Amino acid sequence: MQKIQLATDLEFSRIVLGMWRLLDWEKTDQELLSFIKESIESGVTTFDHADIYGNHECEAVFGKVMKNQSALRDQMQLVSKCGIKLTTDKFPDREVKYYDYSASYIISQAEESLKNLETDYLDVLLLHRPSPFFNPEEVAKAFDRLKSSGKVNHFGVSNFLPLQLESLQTYVNEPLVTNQIEISPYSLEHFENQNLDYLISKKIVPMAWSPLAGGELLHPKTDKGTRALKAIKKVAQEIGESQLDKVIYQWLLMHPSQIIPILGTGKIERIKTAVASLDIKMSLEQWFQIYIAALGKELP
Template identity: 35%
Template sequence: MRNVPLGTTGLAVPNVVAGMMRIDDKTDGDVRALYGAARDAGIDFFDHADIYARSLHSAEERFAEALRLSTAERGEIRLQTKAGIVREGPYFDFSYEHLVSSVEASLRALRTDYVDVLLLHRPDALVEPDEVARAFDHLESSGMVRAFGVSNHTPRQIDLLRTAVRQPIVANQVQLSIAHAPVVVQGLAANMESAPQSSVRDGGGLVEYCRIEGITLQAWSPLQGTRGGGGVFLGHPDYAELNADIDQLSEKYGVPPLAIAVAWITRHPADMQVVLGTTNPGRVTDAAAGSDLRLTRAEWYGLVRAAGYVVP
């Protein structure tokens, strides 16, 4: 498992992350098997959110109840959670009261005194940076949160937060896969009027911005496409050319197709983390096989073309 920097923290973290979004209906044995497969593969970074699963904090609770980690084992792993979405609203709330109360509830659910990373979960159009700064200061000084980041934020939205927030923004979790790659391929077709991918969707140069500012990009939904209902692209007939190329590379490198999908993301020099959403231990193992696999430039760009994007 290859490690990458977590923003400017000085910490090294695995470039594949185990997402815990769908575990709240799993048995203790299921959760332990998923956790064990991750740890065996070298993954010690687990991604949560307050709103994941059937009720608030239920996935966090299921994780803690099933694993009952000792203090020593808790210290061996990184726990990341998110706050800011009021799911039943539905709306967003980056107020001091909401962020602090959400983190306190996450800590109770996870049965821990701290989380390693807190992400603001999607942008709040009504954000008041001073409120976020007050929340971050309290959460940091109390020891409840050790590092802070965002999810699905544009460069200018991050800059706005930075007008008041003094802590480094260490991560930005955004949707990215071979088949859903506007943040990566937009620049390939810059100023090409006939190429839809050239349209500015993220405020301009999100990947480049995060590289310049030392912000780790985390790729969520690494297997999701946009065709055929937006489901998984692996094996999907709407992605026949892409799957043919993936299968060829899978055979060449002796790894599962899932590993190639992961390797396309981890090949990028931005040192991204891939956030898995599977609850299948075998798929975690398969995905981890892409952590160290370095595709050639020709192979990487070939997958971009096969996904239907323009490479001039």
Template identity: 50%
Template sequence: MERIKIKDDLDFSRIIHGYWRLMEWKLSSNELINLIEEAYDLGITTVDHADIYGNFCCEEKFGEALSLKKGLREKLQIVTKCGIKFPSENRPENKSHCYDTSKEHIIKSAERSLKNFNTDYLDALLIHRVDALLNPEEVAEAFHKLKKEGKVRYFGVSNFLPSQFNMLNSYLDNELITNQVEISPLCLNAFEDGTLDLMLEKRVKPMAWSPLAGGKLFNSLDERALRVKKALNKIKEEVGARDIDEVAYAWLLMHPSKIMPIVGSGKIERIKSAVQATEILLTRDQWFEIYVASRGIDIP
């Protein structure tokens, strides 16, 4: 598995395992630790979480499993996110659905995540969504405090546009290490709104959530999805892939920004498909065939 250098003392696995749907997998702690270790054996050491996942339960579930295997946590890179609030029986203090990037909330969320994971440090903490009331000075103060206390090694963002990324970055002692955005053959925004251009300029490696468009590549009857699926199936035969998901991952992996796809499946076979995609090399013609199929019109 290729390793992506994030900082001199931090690298991520090229494929990242995401735990957004962990509670839906209905795994016991022993079954979960087996899955984590199976993914680790494939070279996947980086895991993606958020405080809100699973109605605020996924982090704790993951932490319970980690506690069963001494020494495993140190072999992993734990990425989690904060900044979204919504009413829940698991967070009775939340009065409404809103974004909160205040210094108090960021610190409180990070410290709760540490407790959930049964760890004393997070490898990366990301701001989950752009907050219209985001005060960059407060965010910078929160990051500085968490870094100084050794609770969070590095910081990043998710779903930030280039101008928002640059704005926050300008206030920080330590630059943001990633931007986690939606990228798939059915979501081209990051290619066209300057997000990936900025990642290349800053030498920052992006993470891609929903790289298979939430399953739409497989089951959607939308005209655009059908066009893309046809192109993926054609190229699947050309490269000898087992399924179109391997081609979709390979398409993301080809981009020079070193996109790191997040695989959000609890099935080891689907995880293996993503890993297998790292061995598939598309031609430029094949890459643009998928891109044009998604656009619905030829490139200029």
């Protein structure tokens, strides 16, 4: 499978596998290990985590099966995120969910992810969401310590807007390599708020979470979803493609910002389908047919 260059020493697979719902897959340790191996064999080598996924349990489940799998670790790229403090039974004293981007918390959560994932380093660490209480000097301090210690190789953000990302970049010494945002033919926010234009201008590659809009594109409950699905079906028929999810993935993949879709599936068949979407083609007009259907009006 083709790779995407995020930095001189960092490549992601063109499709990424997200671990948010890992516990829902209910796999045994051996089943999960086999699934990880099959994913890598199919070309999906980048795995997306966060410290809070599965009520802080997903990383440890993944790490348990990766223990003593150094050869396998060398074939993959591990991404994690930090900064969100949940109200959960694991932290009963917290009264509200909030964000913490102090240097001490970023470092402690990165180290916790390393421990849980049974690895010596993260390929990329992301700040999970922008915060109304955000001190970029604290973030820069954390990034410098994690980089110099060899615990994190690269850094990025998630759900940031252009000015938020640009502001942070002026403080940190390492170039930010990605912004993980919601993008799909249903979620057009980052086409409209100039975020994708900004990322192109800075040569920062976006990662797209929820590329199928949580199922809304395939099983719509809204007028917008119904319009988008109708256009997707039309394009699929025109290009002779029976699997609609492949059309959706290709819609993302062909964008000049080099969008990297993050899959949330525990089924290897769906991973192989997503990989196969790299081989289909649609025209620019067909791309716009889907965009305009979701937009609900003609372009100006």
